Amino acid sequence: MNPSHTFSIAGRAIGPDQPIYLIAEAGVNHNGELPLALELIDRAAEAGADAVKFQTYRLDELILPGVKKAPYQQRTGDAGESQSAMLERLAIDEEFHRALIARCEQRGIRFLSTPYGSRSLALLESLQVPVIKIASTDTTNQLFLEEVGACGRPVILSTGMSTAAEVLAAATTLRAAGCRELLLLKCTSNYPTPPAEVNLRSMATLAALTGELVGFSDHTEGVGASPAAAAMGAVLIEKHYTLDHDLPGPDHRASLNPAQLTEWVRRIREVELQLGSRQLGPSPSESDTRPSLQKALVVLQDLQAGETLTRRNLGALRTGGQGIGAFHGLDLLGRRVTRAIPAGTPLQWEDLAR
Known part of the structure; x- marks a missing residue:
């Protein structure tokens, strides 16, 4: 499905025949609280994710005051609160970012974040x-995409809500x-994304349309869609x-808990092993079984010496590895044997006349 070129994050190659890069999306599930955010990093590192990702934004370059919440946000929180008020509570400043980066370095996991405007891009x-x-x-x-493209860093672009023409233009x-x-x-x-709207087959369409590498941003419930991707x-x-599905906030209920995150990583890595070469x-084990x-x-x-091999006197059975492989059966029909051979004897190459 994917082109043969690779993509890299801090020297880690990503692409076909490379290990799948796994991002644990903390997003705004820290609820604006640094201790929660640090614990999220710890859980992602323990689960074996490659990176943990947050969200970086300045309210005035993201949303107008008073804009209503998206329907899923209304279902998971105070429906009367505006989207802008919710986002204001969840915004994190530069000092908060630096604390997150320091914790990621301590835990050996990559820090990533999504900017939502020019100033947040500059901060990252x-x-x-x-x-x-x-x-x-x-x-x-x-306007923003042009700024991002000019910054000189690798770019990961999510494509939700967009048409094929819009994705290609981006x-x-x-x-x-x-x-x-x-x-x-x-x-x-x-x-969460309903199963009927996941449309994993469109990953191949996306790759064919753009010629770019393709991954999957999984918003489904549970862990099943990602191994399929x-x-x-x-x-x-x-x-x-x-950390807990019952915490207040827009994304907690559609997120994995720490145990599920560990299972998510395990199942994807298991699929990688199964994809193989x-x-x-x-396989090595089949060589022993063969x-x-x-x-x-x-x-x-x-058979008597000089008799001809036919379909009536020659067959194929399991012999424990003795004799000429059944692969050669058609080629040996019509050949003569050089000695008397009792029924039930595996045929050897030296039994055949030249």
Whole structure:
């Protein structure tokens, strides 16, 4: 599905035949509280994720005052609160960011964040965040995409809510502005995403349309969709997680808890093992099994020296590895034997006349 070129985050190659890059999406599930955010980092590191991602924004470059919450946000919180008021509570400043980065360095996990405007992009650049992740809300924001493309960092772009033409235009704008490494995420911007709207097959369409690497931003409930995306060629997968589904906030209920996050990582890595190699042929364990289970050529009737091999007197049985492999059966019909051979004897090459 994916092109053969690679994408990198701080020297870690991402692409076909590379380990899938797993992002634990903390998002705003810290509820604006640093202790919660630090614990989220700890849980992501313990689960084995490659990176943990937050959200970086300044309210005045993201939303107008009084804008209503999205329907899923209304279902998971105070429906009377405006979206802008909610986001104001969840915004984090530079000092908060630095504390998160320090904790990530301590725990050996990569810090990532999504900027939502020019100043938040500048902050992440100043903090040396190695890759810029653009949310679906900005897939059609051509002014911002041009800024992001010009920053010189690899870009991950979510594509939720966007048409094929809009996604192609976004990729074109980023590339034209100077983006040298681009990765697109198949995404459905609904929390949680109903199974019928996941549309994993469209990952291949996205790759064919743009020629870019493709991953999956998983907003479904549970862990099932991500391993399926891994099997279908996603090179990067992200998933929201929380410390507790019952915490107040817009994304907690559609997120994995820490135990589920660990299972999410385990199942994706298991799929990677199962995908294995592109090379055809027996596996190492099959090489041990082959002598016991594969058939070899066996004489079915008593033969005298000089008799001809036919379908009536030659067959294939399991012999425990003795004799000529059944693969050669058609080639040996019509050949003469050089000695008397009792029925039930595995045929050997030296039994055949030249």
